[in-house]
Amino acid sequence: MAILRDAHELSVTEATRRGVAGLVADAEHGADLVVTRHHRPVAAVVGIARLTELEEAAADLRDLALVLARTATDAGRRTSLDDVLRAYGHTRESIADTPDDD
Known part of the structure; x- marks a missing residue:
């Protein structure tokens, strides 16, 4: 093509x-x-209209490749946010109590 x-x-x-x-x-x-x-x-x-069309097509193809890669590699295993936080020594509460960087 x-x-x-x-x-x-x-x-x-x-x-x-x-x-x-x-x-x-x-x-x-x-x-x-x-x-x-x-x-x-x-x-x-x-022309700029054609360039825009080509850029949008390229972005769509990148998105499609990402979806296909994720579909092909998905083992169905999910990790909860609480499990991830716990693995790093945190809880939702400890994150909420962390002061903002201003």
Whole structure:
């Protein structure tokens, strides 16, 4: 699956001829541009709406990976807060009595 949909490839020389204003105008209208040097992609020009879409997709994928990892490693064992506090020599009361750092 390609991240950039129907990206138009152009060389650095072509991009230079078109100028920044031309590249920005295309990206602003939804075109995804890939700039190549010696036929290898070196840069991409995308509109801010597309960049936002890609960033949101990346965040969703990170969340999904976390959920899948937690699901795959969950043994069903749970530890209560009181057990954790006790393991560190505390109780809910001792935590409540701790002065705030101001």
